[in-house]
Amino acid sequence: MNYFRKSLLLIACLTLWSTGSLSADDRYSQSADGMTVYIGILPAEMIREHRVIHQGREGITTREQHLIVTVVDEESGQRIEDAEVAARIRHEGHAGTYRLLEPMSIADTITYGNFFSFPEEGGYHLQLRIKRSGEPATEMEFHHRHVLE
Numbered sequence: 001m002n003y004f005r006k007s008l009l010l011i012a013c014l015t016l017w018s019t020g021s022l023s024a025d026d027r028y029s030q031s032a033d034g035m036t037v038y039i040g041i042l043p044a045e046m047i048r049e050h051r052v053i054h055q056g057r058e059g060i061t062t063r064e065q066h067l068i069v070t071v072v073d074e075e076s077g078q079r080i081e082d083a084e085v086a087a088r089i090r091h092e093g094h095a096g097t098y099r100l101l102e103p104m105s106i107a108d109t110i111t112y113g114n115f116f117s118f119p120e121e122g123g124y125h126l127q128l129r130i131k132r133s134g135e136p137a138t139e140m141e142f143h144h145r146h147v148l149e
Contacts, residue, residue, distance in 0.1 A: 031074060033138040037128065040068040041144060044115055065146075069101055069112045071130060081110035083132050089116050090125040098129060118146045 029038045044064035067087060071080040086098040101112035118124060126142040 027143060030140050030142065032140060033135070034074050035080060035130065035138065036072045036074050037130065037140055038070040038072070039126065039128075039142055040070075042066045042068070064115045065118050067101065067114055067116055067126070068104075069128065071112070079109050079111075080132065083112070083130050085112040085131075086129045087114070087116070088127050089118070090127065091118075091120075091122060095127075098127075121146055121148050 028040065029036060031037070042065065044066050046066075069085055069087070071083050071085065072078065073080055081103070085101040087101055088096045088098045090096070096116075099114050099116070101114045103110045104113050122145070124144045124146055126144055128140045128142070129137050130140070131137045
């Protein structure tokens with residue numbers, strides 16, 4: 001797939017996701033403590049030309065995935081752009097440590113992201129911890145079925 005097509009695909013995915021069109025799929029959205037959280041998981045190779053760097057590293061290995069998290073205030077519908085978001089991946093009894101998701105500016109809004117390794121096919125549990133100033137942390141767990149291409 002050439003650069004132009006990859007860019008269009010990425011923009012289309014992010015647009016659908018940011019407008020809530022994907023929110024009907026419960027696997028990728030949850031609500032708790034007055035927030036709705038949407039997740040997206042993209043192969044890191046798809047965004048290679050966009051030079052996304054998190055914690056000093058690019059997702060360049062074939063097993064790397066780019067996790068994107070959007071946090072929305074349920075009442076106002078506005079993005080929550082001042083949260084501290086961390087995630088970890090569990091697979092078949094093996095749990096990684098929590099990794100901070102870094103704020104990213106996409107379409108003039110803030111989302112959170114980082115790279116994670118999904119080394120094999122199967123079911124993964126994605127645990128999120130969201131902390132807002134003056135509030136207790138909110139924890140959520142998503143389930144993702146990973147398929148290698």
